[in-house]
Amino acid sequence: MAWVRFTEDFDFRPTRSSLIAYRAGMQLSVRRACADQAIAxxxxxxxxxxxxxxSDGEDPQSGEA
Structure with missing residues (x-):
């Protein structure tokens, strides 16, 4: 996984039958193959x-440390 910021819209096709559309301005962690293609x-x-x-060490369920 790699963190990237998309500067332009980018469509990533992990398989022939699927597409993930990333919009300009999005900053997130993506698959390495996607990052490599978008950067290239x-x-x-x-x-x-x-x-x-x-973490502050507190259990979010019970509120106890």
């Missing part, structure tokens, strides 16, 4: 993955 076509640039949120 000049329609995306790599970006740094966003920082993960740190």
């Amino acid at each position: 076509a000049g329609k995306a640039v790599t970006v740094k993955a966003p920082a993960r949120k740190k």
